Amino acid sequence: MSQAGLAHAPSWYAESLPAEPLRAPLRGDQATDVCVLGAGYTGLSAALSLAERGYRVTVLEAHRVGWGASGRNGGQAIVGYGCEVDTLEHLVGHPDARRLFDFSREGMALLRQRLQHYAIACDWRDGHASVPINARQERGLRQGMQALVERYDYPLQWWDRQQLRGQLDSPRYRGAMFDPASGHLHPLAYALGLARAAESLGVVIHEASPVQALVRGARPQLRTAHGTVTANQVVIAGNAWLQGIAPELESRIMPVGTYIGASAPLGEARARTLIRNDMAVADVSWALDYFKLSADHRLLFGGRASYSALPPPNLRGVMTRRMHQVFPQLADVGMEQVWGGYVDITRNRAPHWGRLTPNVYFAQGFSGHGVAATGLAGDVIAEAIAGQNERLDVFERIPHKRFPGGKLLRTPLLVAAMSWYKLRDVIG
Template identity: 70%
Template sequence: MLEAERIGWGASGRNGGQAIAGFGCGEAKLEALVGFEDARRMFDLSREGLHWLRERIRKHDIACDWRDGHATVPIKPRQQRETQAAVEDFATRYDYPVQWWDREKLRDQLASDRYLGALYDPNSGHLHPLEYALGLARAAMAAGAVIFEHSRVTQLVRGDKPVFRTAVGEVRCDFAILAGNALVQGIAPELDTKIMPVGTYIGATVPLGEARANALIRNDMAVADTNWALDYFRRSRDHRLLFGGRASYSTLPPPNLRGTMTRRMRRVFPQLADVQIEYVWGGYIDISLNRAPHFGRLTPNVYFAQGFSGHGVIATGLAGKLMSEAIRGQSERLDLFAKIQHHPFPGGRALRTPMLVAAMAWYKLRDALW
C-alpha cells in the first residue's frame, strides 16, 4: 500500500465519524438511477457494510469508541414531510427498521429546540475515525500487508503488470486499486472529472464535563440535519461536543473558521453561549455529480472506488470488500455499481468549481426559504 502522507491523514482520519447506512445520494435518487430492485440490492449491501464495520472492530479489538444510534433531523416543514415519508419507505420497501420521533420524543434525547423531529436509526452510529483507520492499518499489517507512508504516487502505468511510480521507487503488481478519493489527482484523468473535492470542517469544544455533555445528547447518538449544507455533531469520549459542517465548494478554507463553527453550534445549542471551540480542523471529501458511489474498473486489473459523497465510513469498507471479491473472480456485486451512470462535472477544469459554487448557493437559499 502506498500512502502519500501518513495513514489516516486524509478523510479516513479527519471525518465526522458518522457511520450511516445507505449512500450520499439517498434511496430515491438511487432508484431513479438504477431502478428499485438494484437500488434495494445496493442498500442491502450498505447494511452488510455496516455489519462488516462492526465485525472488524470486534475481531481486531479496535478501540474506536463505537456508539449505536443516528438521528436525521429536519428543520423545515418540507423537510419534515420528506423525512417522515422516508421512515415509511424504509419500513415498507427496504425492510429497514428506523423510527419516526416527533419533536417531543426527540427533545427527550436532544437538548435543542431547532428540529421538528427525527428519523432515528438504531443500527447506524458513530466512532473515532482516526482510531478506526489506524486499527485497520495494524490489522492489515498483522495479516501481511506492507504499508509505505510518505510515498506519493506520481504515475500509474497500466498493462499486464500495473506499475505505481513514486519519486523514489516503483511498485509492480498483478492488480492495482485507486482508493485516494478527493486526493487522487492526475493518476487517472478519466476519474478526476467525475468527482469534486469539497472541504468540510469540524470544531471540538473545550471539555464540557460528563454531566453537561450527557445533557446535550442523552443517548449519545450522532445527529445530522437535512439541509443541503448540513450541520452534524456528536459527543466525544472526553466529553466534548464535536460539531461539523460549513462545507466549502470553492476549495478555499472559510475565513474565521473557529468563529463560524461557534455561531453554528450556538444556533443549535444556545445553552453553550459560554463555551468556546478549542480545536478546528477540516479536509476534503469527494462528491460525484449525482452523489452516488462510483466503483468499478479502468482496465481488467485496475480497480477504483470514489464518490463517497460524505458517506464513506461504511461505504469505503464496502468498496474494499467488493473489489477484493472481484479480484478473486467474483465480480457480480461490484459490477452492480457499474450500472450507475456517472458524468463529468460541467464546465471543464476552468469553470466547474465556479459552477458548483453557484449551484450550492441556490441549494443553501432553498434551505433557508422553504
C-alpha cells in the same frame, strides 16, 4: 517531503491519540499480488479483505495512514450512501437499488464485525438521528423513511419533537428519524486500527510515498519518486487526492471542503444533558450541521461545507455561532480547535466504483457518507479481484457524468448551484 508533511493534519482526533512512528517510505522496486494507492478507509479495507483471502498486498500512502478524510471526518457511520434510494431507483431501477441498499447494510455489519474481531478501539457508539429544521424537510424525511421501511424492509423509528427532546436538548428540530443500526466512532483511531489489522496479516504499508504515475498494462505499476511496485492488480483509492493519476476518474468527482470543531471539555454531566443516549446527529439541509460527543466529553460539531476549495473566512467564529444555534445553553462555550479537509462528491452523490481496465480497480465518490461504505467498497473490490464480480457489477451499472466546465469552470459552476440549495434551506 518535509517533516511537517509527515505529521497528521492538525485536529482533535490526532491530538487525542499517541503519536506513531512513520512506516518506511517505498525505496527501490518491488513486486506483489495487489498494490493499493491510498491508506484511507477504502484502501486499507481493500488491503485487509485481500489479505484475508491470502493475497500479498502493498499499500502506498502519500502522507500518513488516515491523513485525508478518513482521519478527520465527523465519524458518523450510516447505512446507505450519499444519495437517497429514490436517486438510486432513478439511476438503476428498483431491483438494483434494493440490492445496493442491502449491500450497504452488509457494509455496516462488516464494520461492526471488524471492530470486534480485530479489537479496534475507536469509541464506537450506537445510534444516529437525522433531524429536520423546517416543515419541508420534515415532509421529505418522513417520505424517505416510509420508503425505507415499506419498500426496503429497513427498521427505522420516527420521534416527534417531544420524544426527540428527551434525548437531544435542542429546540431547533421538529423531530427525528432514528436509526439504531448506524452509529459513530473516532475516525482516525478506526483508520489506524484497520492498518494494524491489515499488517497483522502481512500487508506492507509505505507512508510518505506519493504516487506519481500509474503505468497500465498486463502487470500494472505504481511509481513514486524513489521506487516502483509492480502487481497483478492495482486498486486506486485516492478519492479527492488523485492529482493526475487517473484523469478519467478525477473528472467525475469534485473535492469539497468540510469543517469540524471541538468544543472545550464540558464535563461528563453537562455533556450528557446535550445528547443523553450518546447518538450522532445530522440535520438534512444542504449546508448541514452534524455533531456528537467525544469520549472526553467535548461536543464535536461539523458543517459549513466549502465548494470553492477555499476555507470560509472566520471559520472558528462561524462554527461557534452554528453550535450556539443548536445549543443555546452553550453560549459560554467556544471552539478550542477547528479543522477541515476534502471529501469527494459525484454529480448524483451515488458511489462510483468499478474498473479502469481489467486489472485496475477503483472506488471513489462517497459524497460525505463513507465511514461504513468505504469498508464495503474495499470488500467488494477484493471479492472481484478474487473472481466474484456480482456485487461490483451492480455498482458499475450506476451511470456517472463528468462535472461540467472542465478544470477551470467546474468549481464556479458548483458554487453557483450550491448557493441555490443553501438559499432554499433558508427560505424553507
